[in-house]
Amino acid sequence: xxxxxxxxxxxxxxxxxxxxxxxxxxxxxxxxxxxxxxxxxxxxxxxxxxxxxxxxxxxxxxxxxxxxxxxxxxxxxxxxxxxxxxxxxxxxxxxxxxxxxxxxxxxxxxxxxxxxxxxxxxxxxxxxxxxxxxxxxxxxxxxxxxxxxxxxxxxxxxxxxxxxxxxxxxxxxxxxxxxxxxxxxxxxxxxxxxxxxxxxxxxxxxxxxxxxxxxxxxxxxxxxxxxxxxxxxxxxxxxxxxxxxxxxxxxxxxxxxxxxxxxxxxxxxxxxxxxxxxxxxx
Numbered sequence: 001x002x003x004x005x006x007x008x009x010x011x012x013x014x015x016x017x018x019x020x021x022x023x024x025x026x027x028x029x030x031x032x033x034x035x036x037x038x039x040x041x042x043x044x045x046x047x048x049x050x051x052x053x054x055x056x057x058x059x060x061x062x063x064x065x066x067x068x069x070x071x072x073x074x075x076x077x078x079x080x081x082x083x084x085x086x087x088x089x090x091x092x093x094x095x096x097x098x099x100x101x102x103x104x105x106x107x108x109x110x111x112x113x114x115x116x117x118x119x120x121x122x123x124x125x126x127x128x129x130x131x132x133x134x135x136x137x138x139x140x141x142x143x144x145x146x147x148x149x150x151x152x153x154x155x156x157x158x159x160x161x162x163x164x165x166x167x168x169x170x171x172x173x174x175x176x177x178x179x180x181x182x183x184x185x186x187x188x189x190x191x192x193x194x195x196x197x198x199x200x201x202x203x204x205x206x207x208x209x210x211x212x213x214x215x216x217x218x219x220x221x222x223x224x225x226x227x228x229x230x231x232x233x234x235x236x237x238x239x240x241x242x243x244x245x246x247x248x249x250x251x252x253x254x255x256x257x258x259x260x261x262x263x264x265x266x267x268x269x270x271x272x273x274x275x276x277x278x279x280x281x282x
């Protein structure tokens with residue numbers, strides 16, 4: 001996907017017509033393959049006319065669809081080393097230089113935030129702001145990220161709880177889920193076997209689910225979530241990279257703080273004062 005196309009769609013989305021927004025949504029939802037189709041097929045998939053498709057790309061500043069595809073080819077060619085790192089089938093590419101590691105992590109971050117829609121972030125922030133309680137869940141290796149997310153949000157608001165820590169009490173904790181609560185799910189492959197039944201049960205509690213996951217799992221988890229914030233997690237081995245996920249957690253906390261305003265700052269100050277007082281007594 002041409003990241004500049006994604007950015008132009010995000011910047012202009014509210015100014016597009018209803019038909020053009022249908023095209024925009026199709027492109028954002030199918031970033032991995034949509035530009036392999038001709039413009040006429042893209043228009044058909046979105047349920048709009050060819051003329052609407054032509055106007056859509058012109059409104060985004062392109063002369064025609066061919067210019068969009070040329071831009072996508074240019075970006076793909078520039079990103080070739082990154083794509084190669086994803087295709088290490090059967091081999092763990094250890095021993096990389098510091099520079100190679102840094103380059104891959106920067107590309108994970110850049111692509112994650114280039115492709116993130118501001119309205120998606122706002123939707124996740126609104127759910128967190130309006131929820132009576134936030135339940136943060138990360139199973140297995142994702143538990144560390146869940147603890148980090150819980151600390152980030154607990155410094156800004158009340159009622160932020162970890163779910164599933166010590167799975168012997170998981171059933172009791174699930175029974176406490178309530179309407180309008182939010183489940184903040186952090187999950188990377190391989191996903192725990194219990195994840196789908198757990199999310200299906202959570203749905204019966206009429207809570208909202210905000211999911212942070214990898215790009216490859218996005219479509220599958222969208223069916224079980226209200227909002228999905230996908231991240232690029234390519235690595236040279238030893239599982240997916242957590243860098244972009246940790247940064248998105250931080251962004252979500254900052255976005256909530258901006259929305260909550262004085263109350264978030266006041267809570268942060270109170271927590272800082274408590275820590276200072278406890279340290280003075282030690």
